[in-house]
Amino acid sequence: MTSACSGQPISWLALERYELGELGPADRAAVCAHLEGCPACRGCLARIRADAALPLPPLAAPAPRPARRWWPLGLAFTGAAAAAALLFAWLAPGPAPLGLPPGLPGPRVAVKGGELSLGLVRERGGAVSHGPATFLPGDRFRVELTCPPPDEPFVELVVYQDGEAVFPLPVPARVRCGNRAPLHGAFRLTGGGQARVCAVLSARPVARDALAAGLPPGLADQAVCASLRAGR
């Protein structure tokens, strides 16, 4: 839909501020004068006013994408495939647990200017614990990140579990580095296998496809991962 304006359009920001009553007297008068002679800008203001009837979605923690389990796939495989997987696990270099990508870093690494570390906070039935090693269905987790200020990197959170990568944040978060800076967005674990919760720091947001199978070599030294296993 296109719409010609009689001059320089009143910006959407100015229209929003006009509607909120946040413009000063001179700006308000200028907007009023323009609106009188410009149907296009009046149309935009009408659109803003029409939206007022729409309900505002409640502010709630974004729901994490449920992690799928291995077992539906596993049913399709025979005992021979399972035996081959076990044999691979025995022979593979490095003891990466089944369902987790190899070469994931630990929860604390030294970086230029200080330390990069990831701390998990678990909420279980109202009880909060820091640095937990286990999870149960229903537990909620948050991440606290320590990185050297004054950096403000993009941080992507990725949870590897049961052969899948899940991204709890809607978009990578820009974090002001400091001591135990909280990342918004709580998440739950629904799989049954061991999980690694990783924070990947970068100057620009990283495409999620690149993280789906594990941490690429260029990013592994800018990431920290904490482990969680199922149990009390």
Next chain:
Amino acid sequence: MELYRRYAPALLRKGQRLLQSRQDAEDVVQALFLDLLSRGETRVDLAYLYRAVTNRCLNHLRDRSNRARLLALHDEALRGPVRTRCDDRAIGLELLTRLVEHLDEETTEVLVYRFFDDLGQEEIAELLGVGRKWVLVRLERIRQAVAALTREESEVRS
């Protein structure tokens, strides 16, 4: 939260204009307010939030999988009236996703303010805390990028 009740409708409209998806705009705006809450930041104004939503929407579009999904499912009606054009061309979601790959972050932000939010040069300069000349330079880069992409398109067609 008073801040959310007051400003979220304007930010949702802005997110929808850019992403042309109600659901994605809600996700971006919710994430922003959760972030503000977790940091205890409540003394922010609409201009600050406008910038924050712009950058989050652009980050959302830089993600290849989001881009593909939005291009397939977007609702053009959510863009609203287009009052500002670049060289007589309206910049839609498809062109924006291509420009995001060609332009630097600052220039892409200027593009959004000019061609999606219809801000004038002085408003952009004030919002970003820069000089008008700085804005003019970025607008010229945008014009050149749009012209180059338009040339490419016409070459492909012929």
